[in-house]
Amino acid sequence: MSSGRVPFRKVAIIGTGLMGGSLAGALKALPDPPRIYGTTKNPLDRETARIRGWVDSFCETNLEAASEAELVVLAVPPGQVVDIWEELAGRLAPSTLLTDLSSVKGSLFDRYNDRFSRLLPGYTSSHPMAGSERTGIESSRADLFSGKTVFLTPFASGGCAVESLTFFWRSLGARDIPVVTARDHDGIVAHISHLPHVLSYSLFHLACEVQKKNLFPGFDWSSQKGGSFSDIVRIARSSPDLWADIFHQNRTAILEAIDAFSLEVGGLRKAIETMGPTELAMLLNGWTAPLSGGAPRVSPETRP
């Protein structure tokens, strides 16, 4: 339920790419939008944001933008967050709320506690489970957060940052806003986002190898459109540089998720090897029962 405004009249967006741009667009789509200050290293993003009327003022420095704002959103890759903390530390009004949109929290949380908890008080990290395999403000969408999950991870205790940010994201259309610890966040996203990317990269590389070796004459992965293969491989179109960064930052949780997944695949492999179709159908019906609300589905006279 949106009230048409967010609990901040001035918002700074550090980095106006796909995520920061979409955030600016979502805020400017509200009936009573806040004033938006932005920074970007990309002149094209700046130009697009101006044309769309999504950013009121671009500032030369992150500190300049942040100093104007009640809420500062760091919409940069996780590897750049700490450098910006360093730039802003101790230089903002104590009432300024800060958040980022990073998809890995554990290492940031540790760095925050090491050095920034007094210099940037009231910090709560956000992670909107939204995005695109495309990048840059030209791919951004004002409705990017609509219906999506946004995880909140408080880095500091006390204050009302969680309440304000819950209200903020809900105003932009987010549906679920769970509050989770940094450790739980990283374990969750390892399973629902990072592992799917590992599977996608691996499947695509396998297909390329099969084709290169000409194992099956007539095989052409690029002719697959709209089926299960292309649904999975679409995920590998995300930026490799960014995902290398994410994989590296969340490697402990990802390695655990890969190992747990490999056990699942091993179990299904064994079942395919040893079971007849009836027993195998019982297994798959059991595994997928939660998808259909618990009721087993009947066999159709058709095939996917």
Added chain:
Amino acid sequence: MSSGRVPFRKVAIIGTGLMGGSLAGALKALPDPPRIYGTTKNPLDRETARIRGWVDSFCETNLEAASEAELVVLAVPPGQVVDIWEELAGRLAPSTLLTDLSSVKGSLFDRYNDRFSRLLPGYTSSHPMAGSERTGIESSRADLFSGKTVFLTPFASGGCAVESLTFFWRSLGARDIPVVTARDHDGIVAHISHLPHVLSYSLFHLACEVQKKNLFPGFDWSSQKGGSFSDIVRIARSSPDLWADIFHQNRTAILEAIDAFSLEVGGLRKAIETMGPTELAMLLNGWTAPLSGGAPRVSPETRP
């Protein structure tokens, strides 16, 4: 390039579910459609086909429908194909062309050669890489084959079945129509369709287990909408009974594909464990270069 008609004036469709229904709809959408004879065990499919005007006559037996037709399409699950061959064997005019839509060819090919090559001459198997996780004629679509790949696997040599069926599928909008052996077909679909289903079932089961054990408080797989997890898990919504059948029938090729995939995941796991972000980015850029036509992508100031 469609000429507005197919090279058959009378087509029998054995089984008017999602695939058979879509085929009937696609044929009836042509400017000069053939007459369509159908059979189904499902009274609802029959009613829907009648309302949509997709089937001209429903017959009581498969033989009755097939006897009327120049082309007979077996649109039933792979496990039912041989029973229908038995029903029709030696009872059709020698000029009658037969095909099926089965997603596994090897075992059918062996059975055909064992017993049916003289009784059902000119048999060529089809596999349209099209479908839906939903089933039944009510989910069928007249444009289901548009832009899709259809594999053709000749079971008998000689004749012009491949040419006629290539023309047939092209008239219905299919884009690629590779002619492949039964062995190559099964190896190809093991990698681009069956393996993706194995990954989807495994990922979903892992997520359910993680949630059941409450490993990460705040984790709820059902709140994931539109991200990489739900893109992959959507695939597991296909009928478990049907997929148990497919997994069982193509188990040799699927086990090989799973093992090859596991090596890929193992390689990426090792890379995540041991490489820094720069080296990892080089690896992922190399793996995904074919997706972007070979050019490495630049790092965006954003995150998916």
